[in-house]
Amino acid sequence: MPDLALIGRVCLRTWTKTARRPVVLVFGFLQPLMWMGFFGFLFQRYAIADAAAGFRYLDYLVPGICVMTLLFGSSQAGTGLIRDLQTGFAQRMLLSPAAPASMFLGKLAADVARLLLQALVVGAVGFLLGARFHVRPGPLMVACAWMVLFAGAYASLSCLIALATRSQETMGVFIQVVNMPILFTSSILVPRRQMPAWLAGAAEWNPVSAVVDALRYALSQYGHPPPLWGLVPAACAGAVLAALGAARMAAIRRD
């Protein structure tokens, strides 16, 4: 049974450390904002297929950039863990009687909550830059569920890689080499309908497309949301990755 007090404390610790290292947070905002600025204005005359009259590229892009914030942010979840492994602090925590799962869930909860907040701020900046939203509460809640599951699962994967490699360099490679293909083979920047056929096929199966489609539908009433049942396999994948992460975390107690 997860220890809620410990999850909360680990969560607080992660946030406090993030606040004390604002550079990471600033870069976490800067990157999506730059993408939004450059792409939003570079392609402002780009016509989105099947869009209602007056629907501009920026309206399409902002939900995508919100999800991109989750993609890049959650892929970096493992870097903090590597710092703890390198100082021996993680191993020290694991030699206490507390359950490793609670420690892992605390870290995940902190990262997911921070990333959702970051995505919200990115969306707000998009609004200030001129993006127009037609928010629907129901679909927004569903979209939030997709976002939480995706961020949690991808952060778990990042932590698994961190626990396996314990190397910031490997994490850097993972972030660059894996994130970019995921980004470009999703519907974050361009609708699938306007992609080459082979790319559209990849985007169809890319889970990031499901997340961004859900959010775009909730914020801009564009396109179709993924089927609700899709949340079930997403939740299962997230749970499996989180369980693997917690198990791997317990295993590093013995170096």
Add this chain to the structure above:
Amino acid sequence: MSAVPAVSARGLVHSYPGGIKALDGVELEVAAGEILGLIGPNGAGKSTLLRILADACRAGAGDAALLGGVTGAERRRRVAYLAQDPALDPEMTVGETLGLFALLHGLPAAGARARMAEVASVFGIEACSDRLVARCSGGMRQRLHLALAFMGAADVFLLDEPTHGLDAAGREAFWGLVNARARAGAAVLASLHDLQEAAGRCGRIVLMAGGNLRADGAPEKLVAAHGAWTWRAALPPSGADAAELEKRLLRLPGVGEAIFRDGRVHLRFAGAGPSDPELLAVLEAAGVFPESYERRRPDLESVFHGLAIPWSATAGGAAAGARKPGGGKAGGRGEGRRKGGADA
């Protein structure tokens, strides 16, 4: 005292990658309430033994049972392990670190506050509760490192060089707490490099070398069984032939070992050995006039050098606790020690 040993190690073997054998069949039992000092040269296997007992490392072979064989979270609750390096998060404050570990040890809120206040007070870190660990001095970090080991209600303490970097007050506080826990029935294993500290603070000493135990017993018994009179002198540079001088010294009755190194001569005797004038006469006949010298009664350091690492294998007494040449640091319990040659 319980009949079941608090710590029981049977045939522990461990090798690191590259075939480096760290433990070679260690057999050890520690009773509840016992304070055991683990001494030995670097690479003797002390840290590996503590890590295996703490379940921070898996033994290649053998069995380590603590508190009758408790496992899992119960074992981690009842066994406190202090690693050699202060594994702390530099981005947390002292108070945050204590608070986190109180929770990790499952202390209820009120109990946690009391325990945090207690250990912070004992180790003198209450005033820097809001200070980031990164901004603490090395000594303060070591105090926090120690405080965390005493956060839980452990019955076994496995402490790897706990007093490293601590000042005299910190050491007093630490040993005060260790004694209190031992009186309450906890078993304490502490690896120590300061032999005087080990002899003075631990009721039992285990000397390790080459991955195994070389001696085990009360400090005075070890000294009685394995100790030797020693004599050492700081020598000025001279043209004397060290090999020839060594031969002459070894010809004196009772001189068992004579080593010249780093401007010093170290002699180990069987029995009380030759008198100071006899030794000085041999040296002076070769044109070597010691700047200072000292004769020491059998002590733990002589046991250490006799059983674990001979003087010939050290760089002028590399073991901690060794004296500085030329009568620098006063040391220990050497009642027969005379210095400076004035009373030769």
